[in-house]
Amino acid sequence: MIARLSLIAMLLIPMAAWAQSAPPTIEIADAWARASVGSTGAVYLTIRNHGTTDDRLETVTTPVADQVQPHIDVDDGKVTRMMPLNAIDAKANSEEVLKPGGIHLMFTGLHGPLKSGTTIPVTLIFAHAGKIDLIVAVEKAGAMGPTQQGSSP
Amino acid sequence: MAIRNFLFLGTILVAAMLGSSRADAHAVLLEKSVGDGARLAVAPAEIRLRFNESVTPVLVRVLDAQGHPMTTSDAVSEVDSTVILAMPKALPAGNYVFTYRVISADSHPVGGSFVFGLGDAAPEPGLDGLTAGSSHEMLWTRIASALQAIFYGGLLFAVGGALFQVIIARDDKVPRAERNFMLGAAAVASVAILAAIGVEGALSADVPLTDIVDPDIWRIGLQTSLSANAFVTIAGLAILSVGAIGWAQKFDRAVLLGGGLLAIVGITITGHAASASPAWLSAPVLGLHALCAAYWVGALVPLHRRIWKESVSVAAAQVRLFSSIALIVVAVLVVCGLVLAAVQVREFSALVTTDYGQRLLVKLLLVAVLLGCAAFNKFRFTPRLALGDTRVAMSLRRMIEVELALVVAIIVATALLGETTPPRALQEQAAEHLDMDMSVPGFSVATFAGNRIAVVDVSPARAGNNTLGVSLLDADGSLITPVQVTVFLSNPALGIEPSEHRAVAVSRGRYSVADAGFPTSGRWRVEIEVLVTDFEAANFSTEVPIP
Structure with missing residues (x-):
């Protein structure tokens, strides 16, 4: 009887442990912003979904601007149109790089200029992974990528 | 009689300003x-x-x-x-x-x-010449607020002084000291608003302080709607000054009143409060708000002088007349102010959560204190002054000085309010941002398969028939033109099996399903099979929420 119970326990414990300490499935890496020239700014980052289920970036907030909206630059060979996005999918077991010329998080109504060498707080909210707070480094106005690579879980 | 005249003029003012309308949302x-x-x-x-x-x-x-x-x-x-x-x-x-x-x-x-x-x-990591700290916006915003406060003060004292002469004093000739004060206030307001035009130009161009001497900066400022505001107000103040000096002889009072009203109309032309939708409501309410504020504020200085200079009985009669009209005027002032605040803030929570709301709270608090002082004067001092109590005259003068200090604080708070964008305008900008691009009115999501990106947009994203658009891009963001795009819509939670739709090309790289049916609300699965070339396929899967 006891042997049977301990067998069940042995089966249950790893399951419980697995349920409790699931590794963070969404990882944000290489987040950076460009120093602003006007009243708008842009943040770029890499979203990694280590999980086995799809997730989705649904909301972005920051205290440094009135509004944040993801945009995608669509180049049809003649002009680049900016399409606002309501959500960005983070597919299971994959990585999406948000970079200049593609998808970016556009800040409108900046409360002050984004200065190179400073950092800004940005909060991402995913459908499943929930809230992820970031400290984003501001790079020079003409930067095409982050100077320091790194990730925050 | 005076009250009736005043209300009548207010009504005319409201009627005159109907129809002035302007959308307030930044260009995108x-x-x-x-x-x-x-x-x-x-x-x-x-x-x-x-x-x-x-x-x-x-x-x-x-x-x-x-x-x-x-x-x-x-x-x-x-x-x-x-x-x-x-x-x-x-x-x-x-x-x-x-x-x-x-x-x-x-x-x-x-x-x-x-x-x-x-x-x-x-590709270069950065451009050195453009490093940060190049914005002068903060500095110019502060200067603009300071000028705005000086302008409001000058305007209220000049127009209010005129209202006092017309409604309360009814003298044949404006006393010298009061006339000089009105002319001074009108001049200060005019200079402040003219300087604000240059500052607006400098703010727009984001140039350093010394560039204010650049004629181009003033040219830019003149193109803004502030200049229309400035010229109408200055014209009104000039007319008012003619009446104050006494050049219009027996028409002095009409000229004082007309000039004052025109100056008030000037401030309803631009700004957040004036341009809030519905403009037919906001602009006249703002004008009435300012007119009532002018009546109150403008009477303080002449009353302060007269309580001292005039005989107690004359002063008491004027204080009593001012006070009885003020009861109605202050009520209108407060109601108009609350209407303007409600239009801008929309939700109670925004009073605390937004910068604009917090600044508005500070103003409201100061106004509450001022109202307390006014009520104290009215119910304690005014009746005793009427009984000929000379000692009360001194106390009343002190209280008027306190009121004047509060008025200055409220004017500064009002100018600081103009620095921030009200929650109302933020919401409109957000709405406009989504509406402006015809291709993305409802819901749009970027999804991925391999190194391909699909932007799926659904319009209007409501239960029923929708248009579903698919734009396919490579990793660089360039549109690609696939051979064939097929869309499957299903709702596993509701047990609705996939329906198949062939998307048709509507423009380069953009495919559309005109009759994408989402019969009920819920999370709908959208699967897209793309034949990129005859030999390469890409399958996307995403979700669209239908509220």
Whole structure:
């Protein structure tokens, strides 16, 4: 009887442990912003979904601007149109790089200029992974990528 | 009788201002002819930016990697809502920054920048010439607020002084001291609003302090709606001054009143409060609010003088007349103020959560204290002054001084309020941002398969028949033209099996399903099978929420 119970326990414990300490499935890496020239700014980052289920970036907030909206630059060979996005999918077991010329998080109504060498707080909210707070480094106005690579879980 | 005249004039003012309407939302960039981060083999002849509305270019130029301008203002032109920058012919290979700053119809500056490279130059980590700290916006905003406060003060004392002469004093001739005070206030208000035009230009162009002497900066300021505001108000104050001096003889009182009303109409032309939707409501309510404030504020200085100079009985009669009319005027003032606040803030929570709301709370608090003082004066001092109590005259004068100090604080709070964008305008901008691009009215999501990106947009994203658009891009953001696109819509949670839709090409790289049915609300699965070429397929899967 006891042997049977301990067998069940042995089966249950790893399951419980697995349920409790699931590794963070969404990882944000290489987040950076460009120093602003006007009243708008842009943040770029890499979203990694280590999980086995799809997730989705649904909301972005920051205290440094009135509004944040993801945009995608669509180049049809003649002009680049900016399409606002309501959500960005983070597919299971994959990585999406948000970079200049593609998808970016556009800040409108900046409360002050984004200065190179400073950092800004940005909060991402995913459908499943929930809230992820970031400290984003501001790079020079003409930067095409982050100077320091790194990730925050 | 006086009250009736006053209300009648207020009604005329309201009627006169009906119909003035202006949308308040900043311009938004819709298209640019060069993509961000683009690598170009040869320099384009021109770079075009298309906005959602007509804009006035202030500073549009291309800078090299060291931050040196490669173009001059002569190269900038505009056609409707498109701004065109002619590019120099011989541009060496390298990296460049395109920066723009334009003024939208609501006179707010809007700006941004993007990077492109010419020839084989390696992507550069940054452009040194453009490092931060280049914005002077904060400084100019502070100067603009200070001028705004001085302007409000001068305007209220000048117009209020005129109202006092017409309604309360009814003297044949404005006393010398009061006349000089009104003329001084009118002059100060006029100078402040004229200076504000230059500051508005400097704010738009984002230039350093010393550039205020640049005539171009003033030209930019004159193009903003502030200049219309300034000239109408200055005209009103000039007319008012004619009446104050006594040049209009027996028409002095009509001229004082007419000039004062015109000056008030001037401030309803521009600004957040005046342009809030519905404008037919906001502009007249703002005018009435300012007129009532002027009546109250403007009476304080002459009353303060008269309690001292005039015999107690004369002063007491004027204080009593002022006080009885003030009861109605203050009620109108407060109601108008609350209507304006409600229009701007919309939700109670925004009073605490937004910068604008917090600043408004400070103003409301100061107003509450001022109302307390006024009530104290009315119910304690005014009756005793009427009984001929001379000692009370001194106390009343002290209280008026306290009221004047509070008025100055409220005027400063009002000017600071203008610095921030009200929650109402924020919401409208957000709504406009989604509405402006016809291709993305409802819900849009970027999804991925391998190194392909699909942008799926659903319009209107409500239960029923929808249009579903699919744009396919490669990893660089360039549209690709697939052979065939098939869309499957299902709702596993509701047990609704996939329905198959063949998407048709509507423009280069964009495919559409005109009759995408989402019969009920819920999370709908959208699967897209793309035949990229005859040999390559890409399968996307995403979800669209239907509220």
